[in-house]
Amino acid sequence: MECMNTAPASSAAAGEPRWLTDEEQRVWRAYVDATTLLEDHLDRQLQRDAGMPHVYYGLLVKLAEAPRRRLRMTELAKDAKITRSRLSHAVARLEKNGWVRREDCPSDKRGQFAVLTDEGVDVLRRHAPGHVDAVRQAVFDRLTPEQQKSLGEIMGIVAEGLQPSEAGADLPWLR
Amino acid sequence: MECMNTAPASSAAAGEPRWLTDEEQRVWRAYVDATTLLEDHLDRQLQRDAGMPHVYYGLLVKLAEAPRRRLRMTELAKDAKITRSRLSHAVARLEKNGWVRREDCPSDKRGQFAVLTDEGVDVLRRHAPGHVDAVRQAVFDRLTPEQQKSLGEIMGIVAEGLQPSEAGADLPWLR
C-alpha cells in the first residue's frame, strides 16, 4: 500500500524515506482493509435500522452518558474526535430528527449545549441491542481475550499519539 | 459507547442482548477513537500534500502494483473494499486529474479498465515518502514488534470476517 520501491524523492523529514517492510505492509493493509470494511458494515447496519450513520449514533451515546444528557458542543466534538464544524452539521441533522435539542449556555453566551431528547433516548434504547450484536459479531466474538486486550492497548497508543492530549484547545491536529 | 445498561428491548437475534463489559467497552472506544483520528489524519496529510483523500491514494497504489498498471473496475473495487459505485465516482475524479485513464476491455464489452497514467505514477512517486512517514509516525514507530504482529493478526481476522472471501461476486456485505 505504501510502497513504490524506487522513489528517490525527498522524504517529508529527511533524505531516504524509511519504506515499510513486507511484513509492515501486510499489517498496514490488514488494518486499512479491516477498518474500511468495519466502518462500512456498521454504517450500513445503523443506517438501515436506526436511520443514522455510526458517528451520529456515537454522538447520541456520548450525550446519554453525560450528566444531564447534555454536553457543550466543543466538548462533544472533542469526545467524538470530530471537528466542531462536522458536529454542527451533525447536530443540525439530529435536531431535525428530534433526537437532540440545542440549548443556550447561561454562563457563556457563545456556548451551546447539545441535549439528548426523550426521543433520542428512545431511539438509542431501541437500536443499541442490534448495534452491540453487530460489534460483537464483527470483532469480539472473533478474538481471544488476549487479542482483545492487545487491541485495546494498541489502539490506545495510536489514539494518544494523534491527539496531543490536553495540549491545544480545539482538535490539535497538525500545525 | 455501546452501553445503555437497562435496555430490555429485543436483541437483533434473541432475547437479552449481550452488552459489552466495561473492559470490552474500553477496547471498543479505543478502536473507534484511533480509527477516527488516524483516518482523519491521513486524509488531511494526503489532501494537503497530494490533493486527494487516502482512499484515492490507495487506488493509485493498487493500480501501480497491478500487471500493466491496470485493473478491471470490479476487481479494483474488490481490492480496495469499496463499492463499484464509489469507485466509479472516484475514478471519474482521478481521471479529471489525469492520474487515471479508462480503457475498454476487448474481451468483455461491458468491462472497463482503470489504467494508471504516467502522471499517476509520478504523483505517487512524489508523495509516497510523505505518506509512509505519516503512517510510521502514527502507527509503527509507536508499537513494539509484538504489537505490530498482533495488530496484523487481529485486523486480518476482522477483515476476513466481514468479507465472505470469494463467496459472492460483488461486495458481499449483509443479506
Add this chain to the structure above:
DNA sequence: CAGTGAAAGTTGAGAGTTCAAGTATGGTGC
C-alpha cells in the same frame, strides 16, 4: 473601558459517499 486576540459556534460551497435505479452486455437453456 476601548482595543485586541482567542474561543465558541455556524455557515455555505465544494468534494465525496450512498442508495436506488438505469443501460448494456454476457451467459444459459430451450
Add this chain to the structure above:
DNA sequence: GCACCATACTTGAACTCTCAACTTTCACTG
C-alpha cells in the same frame, strides 16, 4: 437465436464531510 437473468458499470439525487470564512462573545491589557 430468443427469452431471461446475472454481471459490469454508470448515473443522479440526497446526504455527509471538509475547508475557509464569518459572527458573536469572552478575556486580557494598557
